[in-house]
Amino acid sequence: MRTIYKLGIFFFVLIVTACQNDVTEDIIPEKVTNDDVRHTEISLDEGNMIISPEWLANVVDSVNNLSPTGRRHPWVYSVRHNEKEYFFVCDGVNSSIANGYLYFTSSGEAIPYNSDLYNVLSAEDDRVLVWWRYYVLKQAQTKAIGDNTTWTSTSVYTPKGSLVQDTYIRSEGMTSIHEQEILDYLEINYPAAVILDEATTTYNCHAYAWHIMDGGAPVWMGKDINPTSIYWQDGSYYQTSAGGAGAKVAYIADNHSAVTTETTNYFISKWGDWPLLRHHKDDSPYISYLLSYYRKTPNFSIGGPSTITASGGYAGATLAISPTISGFSCVWSAEFYGECDRWYIWPNGNRADVSVYLNSQDSGGMLRVECKIYNGNILMGNVYHYLSVYPPNSTMTIEQKQKQEQLWKQYFEFEFLQ
Numbered sequence: 001m002r003t004i005y006k007l008g009i010f011f012f013v014l015i016v017t018a019c020q021n022d023v024t025e026d027i028i029p030e031k032v033t034n035d036d037v038r039h040t041e042i043s044l045d046e047g048n049m050i051i052s053p054e055w056l057a058n059v060v061d062s063v064n065n066l067s068p069t070g071r072r073h074p075w076v077y078s079v080r081h082n083e084k085e086y087f088f089v090c091d092g093v094n095s096s097i098a099n100g101y102l103y104f105t106s107s108g109e110a111i112p113y114n115s116d117l118y119n120v121l122s123a124e125d126d127r128v129l130v131w132w133r134y135y136v137l138k139q140a141q142t143k144a145i146g147d148n149t150t151w152t153s154t155s156v157y158t159p160k161g162s163l164v165q166d167t168y169i170r171s172e173g174m175t176s177i178h179e180q181e182i183l184d185y186l187e188i189n190y191p192a193a194v195i196l197d198e199a200t201t202t203y204n205c206h207a208y209a210w211h212i213m214d215g216g217a218p219v220w221m222g223k224d225i226n227p228t229s230i231y232w233q234d235g236s237y238y239q240t241s242a243g244g245a246g247a248k249v250a251y252i253a254d255n256h257s258a259v260t261t262e263t264t265n266y267f268i269s270k271w272g273d274w275p276l277l278r279h280h281k282d283d284s285p286y287i288s289y290l291l292s293y294y295r296k297t298p299n300f301s302i303g304g305p306s307t308i309t310a311s312g313g314y315a316g317a318t319l320a321i322s323p324t325i326s327g328f329s330c331v332w333s334a335e336f337y338g339e340c341d342r343w344y345i346w347p348n349g350n351r352a353d354v355s356v357y358l359n360s361q362d363s364g365g366m367l368r369v370e371c372k373i374y375n376g377n378i379l380m381g382n383v384y385h386y387l388s389v390y391p392p393n394s395t396m397t398i399e400q401k402q403k404q405e406q407l408w409k410q411y412f413e414f415e416f417l418q
Helices: 054-065 116-122 135-141 176-189 205-210 398-415
Strands: 005-009 038-044 050-052 075-081 084-090 101-105 127-132 151-153 167-170 194-197 237-240 248-251 256-260 266-270 276-280 291-296 301-303 307-309 314-322 328-338 340-348 351-358 365-375 378-390
Touching: 050 054, 054 084, 054 101, 075 116, 101 116, 205 248, 205 256, 205 266, 301 378, 307 314, 314 365, 314 378, 328 340, 328 351, 328 398, 340 365, 351 365, 351 378, 365 398, 378 398
Parallel strands: 307 378
Antiparallel strands: 005 038, 038 050, 075 084, 075 127, 084 101, 151 167, 194 276, 237 291, 248 256, 248 291, 256 266, 266 276, 301 314, 314 351, 328 365, 340 351, 365 378
């Protein structure tokens, strides 16, 4: 038997507190109300799908059928202009604005793309989100079962040592009843999603993607805020294009994190208290039309010789940073200690040519070359290379040179690296 739920048009606040989701006994509320009620009434079936007005149900079904997975449902907004109500259906998938951003009158008449009324409605601020297939789950996510869990503050750090705010050790609060409700809901609404780990309150999406995947212990990252931006703001990670397994995914239009797999557009993510799942990027409760991908910043090094001989009083070498990443820039500098008449460095992107002119045929010195790597204005790393320079007639043994080079390095550590 089909149960019908009716609701007025209202504003849904789609803010999920750090993927803090939970299964409630009432997966679908009997009735939802809000002060900002509009005159059009929408009826839903027990699956939270629109069944009336019929024209809107048909539009939603049609747009949904255009999606890559056949499971991406659009957002429906109510737009008021000159005291009249219109509907805006946005699928967030189609690349064509004409096919993905649709406007209708309250009676279902389509408003031609790029018409005067279409453009006026596009600029209208008086709009509210009135329906989204997964808004009920979103509401459930805000009702955390934290009443029977304990939260103990803990410290987690990025690879570059920055503290990740709002992170906790959370006790297990999942019950067998709640877990079965989750499994039943997933079977009906996300049959293509594959469960990789059981439902638990001990860790969430952010912790899995940014911490646990790299060997960290289970924590709950972001009880009140989404703290994950520190991972790319401090240079621990850099933004890249989608492709390949292991990239971190930030849902910019939502509060969610995931990890890419070897299969294009398939992610692994933890759905709050719910299980860890493998799923298509558009087949989850989270808004996925705006995603950013990040990879861990590598350990950079400078390649080149460590010793050169100044034949005729002159020596030169070419150094290069490795690995190279598109969009990154290098700032080179150098300092010399020892018997040197003059030295030069000529930066050229990820490479640098250096030259040294000795003023003594009996002793040499050491050139310390530094390269700072930037992504925009974010320092991603800085590395050093020590280049020993000797005259051609040096009588020092290998052991003596090693001791001399240790002394030179100690000088740089004390004089330049303080």
